[in-house]
Amino acid sequence: MPWPFGCVKRRLADDTHAPSLRRTIFYQRRRVGLVTLGVRRSCRRGAHGAVVALGLSSQLGMGARPTRAIRARHGRRFGAGARGAATRASSRALARRRELRFGPGAAVLRSCAVSTGWARVLATLAGAPATAACLAASFGRFLPVSKPWSAALGFHVFVPVWVVLACVLPLQRSGRRAWLLCALVALPALLVIGARRFGG
Amino acid sequence: MKFTARTFKIQWDVHAWCGVVASTFLFVIFYCGIFALFRDSLAVWQEPASHVAAAPASYEATLRSVEKQVSLPIGAHLDLWWSADHGKVNAFISHPPSKLQRELRLDGVTAQPRGAVYSRLADELYTMHFFYRLPYGTELAGLLAVALFVAIVTGLVIHWKDLVRRWWLFRPQLKLRFSASDAHQVLGVIGLPFATMFAWSGSLLGLWAWLSAPLIYGTFHGDQAAFAVAQGYGPEAGVVALGRPAPRRSLDELVDRARQAVRRSGEAQHLEISAYGDEAAQLAVTFARGNFEPEKPVRLSLSTSKLIGVGKQILPSAAINQVFFDLHYALFGGVLVKALYVLLALGVCAVIMTGNLVWLERRDPQRLRLGNRLLERATVGVSFGLVLSSAVYLAANRALPPVARRPDLEFASFLGAWLVGAALAFHRGASARAWAARSCLASAALFVAVVLGDVGLRSQQLLRPQYAEVEALLVFLLLSSAALGSKLQRGEQPAQGKTTRPGAPWSPSEV
Numbered sequence A: 001m002p003w004p005f006g007c008v009k010r011r012l013a014d015d016t017h018a019p020s021l022r023r024t025i026f027y028q029r030r031r032v033g034l035v036t037l038g039v040r041r042s043c044r045r046g047a048h049g050a051v052v053a054l055g056l057s058s059q060l061g062m063g064a065r066p067t068r069a070i071r072a073r074h075g076r077r078f079g080a081g082a083r084g085a086a087t088r089a090s091s092r093a094l095a096r097r098r099e100l101r102f103g104p105g106a107a108v109l110r111s112c113a114v115s116t117g118w119a120r121v122l123a124t125l126a127g128a129p130a131t132a133a134c135l136a137a138s139f140g141r142f143l144p145v146s147k148p149w150s151a152a153l154g155f156h157v158f159v160p161v162w163v164v165l166a167c168v169l170p171l172q173r174s175g176r177r178a179w180l181l182c183a184l185v186a187l188p189a190l191l192v193i194g195a196r197r198f199g200g
Numbered sequence B: 001m002k003f004t005a006r007t008f009k010i011q012w013d014v015h016a017w018c019g020v021v022a023s024t025f026l027f028v029i030f031y032c033g034i035f036a037l038f039r040d041s042l043a044v045w046q047e048p049a050s051h052v053a054a055a056p057a058s059y060e061a062t063l064r065s066v067e068k069q070v071s072l073p074i075g076a077h078l079d080l081w082w083s084a085d086h087g088k089v090n091a092f093i094s095h096p097p098s099k100l101q102r103e104l105r106l107d108g109v110t111a112q113p114r115g116a117v118y119s120r121l122a123d124e125l126y127t128m129h130f131f132y133r134l135p136y137g138t139e140l141a142g143l144l145a146v147a148l149f150v151a152i153v154t155g156l157v158i159h160w161k162d163l164v165r166r167w168w169l170f171r172p173q174l175k176l177r178f179s180a181s182d183a184h185q186v187l188g189v190i191g192l193p194f195a196t197m198f199a200w201s202g203s204l205l206g207l208w209a210w211l212s213a214p215l216i217y218g219t220f221h222g223d224q225a226a227f228a229v230a231q232g233y234g235p236e237a238g239v240v241a242l243g244r245p246a247p248r249r250s251l252d253e254l255v256d257r258a259r260q261a262v263r264r265s266g267e268a269q270h271l272e273i274s275a276y277g278d279e280a281a282q283l284a285v286t287f288a289r290g291n292f293e294p295e296k297p298v299r300l301s302l303s304t305s306k307l308i309g310v311g312k313q314i315l316p317s318a319a320i321n322q323v324f325f326d327l328h329y330a331l332f333g334g335v336l337v338k339a340l341y342v343l344l345a346l347g348v349c350a351v352i353m354t355g356n357l358v359w360l361e362r363r364d365p366q367r368l369r370l371g372n373r374l375l376e377r378a379t380v381g382v383s384f385g386l387v388l389s390s391a392v393y394l395a396a397n398r399a400l401p402p403v404a405r406r407p408d409l410e411f412a413s414f415l416g417a418w419l420v421g422a423a424l425a426f427h428r429g430a431s432a433r434a435w436a437a438r439s440c441l442a443s444a445a446l447f448v449a450v451v452l453g454d455v456g457l458r459s460q461q462l463l464r465p466q467y468a469e470v471e472a473l474l475v476f477l478l479l480s481s482a483a484l485g486s487k488l489q490r491g492e493q494p495a496q497g498k499t500t501r502p503g504a505p506w507s508p509s510e511v
Helices: A003-014 A037-042 A057-061 A091-102 A105-112 A118-142 A147-171 A175-199 B005-037 B039-045 B059-069 B121-128 B137-158 B176-190 B192-206 B208-218 B224-231 B251-262 B316-328 B334-363 B370-399 B406-425 B432-457 B465-492
Strands: B077-082 B088-095 B100-107 B268-274 B282-287 B298-301 B307-310
Touching (some): A147 A175, A147 B192, A147 B316, B059 B100, B059 B251, B121 B370, B137 B192, B137 B208, B192 B334, B208 B224, B432 B465
Antiparallel strands (some): B077 B088, B088 B100
16 A cells, blocks of 8 residues: 555544544545544434544445444443543544644645535536537447447437436545546547547 | 445435435426326317317318418428327428428318417427426426436435335334435335436437537537438438429328328328429328337329338437337327326426425424525425416416417416415415415315316317316326325324424424
């Protein structure tokens, strides 16, 4: 595993109380960080008002929902003792929290976090149909079948590709990644169209 | 297959946002789609003049009437379209060399020009189905269909792990948030194939021009005609006039011959005459299609009645589109399929309403945010206002005297009732639920009035198939709206043993 990620993952696994980072942290589409109040809706029970942190990363990574809050700082992570609000953090935990916020790992944490900006939304709204259009046009041009068949497939592939992209692009970590995915799909299609147009 | 929590949450958000943004528009589309299904029958129902059952004029008499009204030059092109009940005929005449272009609207029984339009009810409700009157309304409907498609796919992802359970899990005894969620999921899963088919075919219909553009410019170098030919919609090779006038045969005789050629017994829906009056003149006769069958125009020589050919080449795109469109327009299976479509369309309307309710109850049960309060009122106002206004439209069709601009007055009553219904829903005097109940009960009362009026004044017409279809639809709508209205009205009074959450706007205590 390349450096900062392994480091961050280990650090996150050590820390049990980092409520000041109000973002969910993902690594390779796995939730390895915090489950903040904004994500609490996906919890069936527990985690009410508390920060569910770190220890659950592997379970969450497998797609399980947290069923109980983790008692912050120390003590039992599961069971009755885990419910309720987080207790006051120790000085050691506070130091870790400070390090997470301002230390060298903070930038990495931010890069791991899911973007909440508009770039990803814009990619979903505008990038998806544009990419689907490129793909449809390249289908009409590239497929080694007769013209009526390629026109039919190109025309009818547009909407499904658009819909699939509209569902997949929001899953990207950031707007930049979403646009990159659009470009990765659209560029070969545009190259095919351009090559056929200018190459005869 | 189980998705990660992150995937689940993001798909949930996409599903919720797609649904909530498109919800009210989709309600209009699906509700008006019910009337669009019965457009032909409504066209008969809306005009008392067409209630007199009479044999339609012959094809030959219709053509003679056209010849009497327009001096047809040799080589002219003539299209004659009959309505489904053969009560109306539209004739389109063109002759490019003399720049002749005419449209005639004839009565199917007398073959004489029709008078002023009595009502546009069927057409207006049909065009409202895809917002035709709005600028770029058709494209908007297509985009909404795509949004519906995205909502369906994301909904499928969300409930993939318990999809089977969602078929039957409905717990009305639970809190509103959960019972509404159950209803949303049960109806959504039951109507999944129906909604998917409509989302896909609707997006093709609405965004036809936009979907074609990348292929036209990316593949066909901007040649629209070449694209149309590849799609199977290109113009057929025209008939070349020889320049030698020749007498024509009787149309009735030629249509009989066409019937024998395709072994059909029904009436022709479309007659197309090419190179009129010339020795090379041709007649193409098209009958009503069977289920998922391609059109088979029978081409005959107009001067010698010789059979030239049957059918035309069907290209892949046209064949695929035909399946989509036959499914979309319910051009198969007869009345039973239409009845099933009505049920499923109302089911999708319920899915839309409960979806918005789930959004509100999950995110803001106390309606603390202005946006959520507006969403609640807009959902009730637009949706139930539309139900009320459709009932007003039907009642106006029966009540208004034959005055000048009668179709406009009818349509104004429809729009006015919708506007008033939507505006009243924003009034803070009662809860959204109370307005929904009142709209439903008022609609039911109007539907009852229309049906009773028809039974009392036009009972002899009820056996006509088109008329009976519309009356059955109205009875179904009145029962549905009465049941929903009384249910909502009952819910206004908190039942014993149940506590109503204080301050919730869907409860009567506070707005």
